[in-house]
Amino acid sequence: MEEFTKKYWKDYQKEIADDNFYYERSCIRQSFFPGSEAAFLKILRDILGKNIIDDPNQHTCTGIGYHSDIVPFDTTMTVVARIFSLMKDHGVNNFIPSCVTSFGIFNEVVETWNHSPEEYEKTKLFLKQATGRDFEIPQNISHASDIIYKYRKELKEKMPYRLVNRNTGKPLRVVEHIGCHYSKLFAKKSEGGMEFPKVLVGMIEEWGGEVIDYPERRHCCGFGFRQYLVMANRGYSVANTKKKFESMQPYKPDFIVANCPGCTMFMDRWQYTIAEMEGKTYDDNKMGIPVLTYEEMAGLLLGFNPWDLGLQLHQVQVEPLLDKIGIPYDPKDKYVGKSGNFLGEPEKPENLVTVYGK
Amino acid sequence: MENKKTVLVIGAGPAGISAAKSLANDNISVTVLEKEDTFGGNINNWAKLFPNFKDAGEVKSSLIQNFVNNQNIKIVYNKKVTELKKHNQKWIANTSDGEVFESDAAILSTGFKVFDAQYKEELGYGIYPNVITSVEFEKMYKNGKILTVQGSVPKKIAFLNCVGSRDEKVGNHYCSRICCIAAVKQAIEFKELYPQSEAFIFYMDIRMAGQFYEELYRKSQEKHGVVYIRGRISETSSTIDKKVQIKAEDTLAATPLRMTVDMLVLMIGVEASKSTTILSKQNNIDGPYGFAKSKDIHTADNYSNENGLFLAGSCKRPLTLTETIADGKSAAISVVEYLKQTK
Known part of the structure; x- marks a missing residue:
């Protein structure tokens, strides 16, 4: 496999900018995994020394509304143009969306403009009429995970930890999951192509882990806008995620990592749901398989405090994983807020085993 | 002179x-x-x-x-x-x-040359060793045995037609004409070697335009029990025991299909x-x-x-x-x- 995938990946090497970025945050990640975006900014600014704009004026890309048929494409293009106009205000031209859905939206809009100049002209007019603003198409659009992938070797040098089980010395076995809109819309805009993207594989392997190639690796995480947003369809969402868990279970993964807000959320939260619905978990200890964002994975290996990374907000508890890697943490700080006050423990699930509420 | x-x-x-x-x-x-x-x-x-x-x-x-x-x-x-x-x-x-x-x-x-199946990335040729091409099947058959990479007789084998033919994604819109009948032939050969095994052919249309082709197609079903499924395979992957998991759509039954086979044969098309x-x-x-x-x-x-x-x-x-x-x-x-x- 290695020889072929090397050859294959050669065809999907994209250009990733190296500095002066405009960061487009995700609408939902800040609620689900609130430490991830802060960790990304910290990694770029403090560790890699990059210039990255975190603009308080930024706004939605319309992704969820667009994929739910609520927002028409003309509106999406105009809203995207406004974000690009904000980037122009800051004098940078490399655009980094945090969200995979947004990454798909920005690429779709720019591709539309490239292929249909009349749409580009129309959008310019709409934006001008609505806001009086002008915009420029970014020189480079890379997903935030592309940036971490690009600098994986530099980051490795700063990492005190590796994706290695400290008790056995063996690589941790990792399930990686790529958001559909990262590579399935525009394979050439991904790192590694549509079928076997390398963006997370590259990080995992560089940092000492072993990637699991399980049968449902490329299957949907279960988010799928229409599966989840329409309440009547939510059974499909759980069913899809369940299919993935059943497929990966025999490989005994140590954890799952994803580069998409929805994927990370659903693969984490649905483990709770399935455990509560059916009493079923997919690990040996009935605690579930920890699910990390790639920033959390990088942050942990770089020695960031797990609670500053927001890992206490995960449904599946991460402590067993931290213990495997040998990352120190203080259980007493887990539910202490920024103010220093104890926030209280969350309600304990019926079936999913946790390390709190004992 | x-x-x-x-x-x-x-x-x-x-x-x-x-x-x-x-x-x-x-x-x-x-x-x-x-x-x-x-x-x-x-x-x-x-x-x-x-x-x-x-x-x-x-x-x-x-x-x-x-x-x-x-x-x-x-x-x-x-x-x-x-x-x-x-x-x-x-x-x-x-x-x-x-x-x-x-x-x-x-x-x-x-x-002509045969289509390089690696371009159909989703089919896993070159990645999963039990995904082979029709040319490789033929070579194995010449040596008298069709065996998986683990050395065992496949209990289930699938043939996929139109790999690199009638396919907009790879830029070949034309029909290669010989693959349908070659799949029928190879499925029969497989069943004659291993009558207890199962053989499936995934197809878009079965094009049996030559003399005796239609008869052979019928014989493959009636005598050898080859099963035909109308639908293209959208994805393959490897199971933990190195079998090939197939995802396809059975367009006659109007349902998605997931199947695990021991070997998948890609009927690669003809190119200049x-x-x-x-x-x-x-x-x-x-x-x-x-x-x-x-x-x-x-x-x-x-x-x-x-x-x-x-x-x-x-x-x-x-x-x-x-x-x-x-x-x-x-x-x-x-x-x-x-x-x-x-x-």
Whole structure:
């Protein structure tokens, strides 16, 4: 496999900018995994020394509304143009969306403009009429995970930890999951192509882990806008995620990592749901398989405090994983807020085993 | 003594062999330039031929009678023609090792190559070892066994038609014509070897246009129990025990389908060979998909728009072996007509 995938990946090497970025945050990640975006900014600014704009004026890309048929494409293009106009205000031209859905939206809009100049002209007019603003198409659009992938070797040098089980010395076995809109819309805009993207594989392997190639690796995480947003369809969402868990279970993964807000959320939260619905978990200890964002994975290996990374907000508890890697943490700080006050423990699930509420 | 007319035949596959023999019979001096170190072209990849399971070696032996030791035919191996051009009413072929050949007419019989299945990334060829091509199946069958990479007899095998044919994604809109019947043949061969195993064929349409093809298709179902599923495979992956998991849509049942098989055979399509494309372009006779373009598909199919340059076999389009051999003879007749006119 290695020889072929090397050859294959050669065809999907994209250009990733190296500095002066405009960061487009995700609408939902800040609620689900609130430490991830802060960790990304910290990694770029403090560790890699990059210039990255975190603009308080930024706004939605319309992704969820667009994929739910609520927002028409003309509106999406105009809203995207406004974000690009904000980037122009800051004098940078490399655009980094945090969200995979947004990454798909920005690429779709720019591709539309490239292929249909009349749409580009129309959008310019709409934006001008609505806001009086002008915009420029970014020189480079890379997903935030592309940036971490690009600098994986530099980051490795700063990492005190590796994706290695400290008790056995063996690589941790990792399930990686790529958001559909990262590579399935525009394979050439991904790192590694549509079928076997390398963006997370590259990080995992560089940092000492072993990637699991399980049968449902490329299957949907279960988010799928229409599966989840329409309440009547939510059974499909759980069913899809369940299919993935059943497929990966025999490989005994140590954890799952994803580069998409929805994927990370659903693969984490649905483990709770399935455990509560059916009493079923997919690990040996009935605690579930920890699910990390790639920033959390990088942050942990770089020695960031797990609670500053927001890992206490995960449904599946991460402590067993931290213990495997040998990352120190203080259980007493887990539910202490920024103010220093104890926030209280969350309600304990019926079936999913946790390390709190004992 | 009358000067013998000379013809260059580029490619010693079935079309080239057939054309050369016919020309030699007309006392024309033929030089056959073959890029490989042997003759036969793609026929060498086959064990048995559809629709009658005739041994491909026997057909080849029959084909080369009066070819190898024919005093009017000179076969030159390991000669890759890199340039073919007309100069002063002569056809000049330059080879990669710097040799030059000259003749009164030339026949392009550069044949086809098979589609590189790695381009269909989702099918996992080159990644999952139990995903093989129809050419590899044929080689295994020649050795008498179809075995998985683990060395076991496949209990379940699937064949997928139209890999690299009728596929917009890879830019090949055309039908390769031979894959449907080849899948039927290979499925029967598999079932004859291992009657207890199961064989499935995934297809878009089953195109059984040749004589006895439809009968063979029926026999594969009635006698051998081959199961046909209308739908393309969208994704393959490996299970923990190295089987191949398939995802497809059964379009007759209107349902998605997931199946695990021990081996998946990709029925790879026919593409223009590299030499076909290069030499056609040099002479402005390049047609769609890199094949050579004939002067008129109905009335002058062996002629090209270049006087004295003729086309034989599957350098024009996908053809069966039967058609290819006949087309080689037909090209020879066209060459003779031309040479008579240019006396």
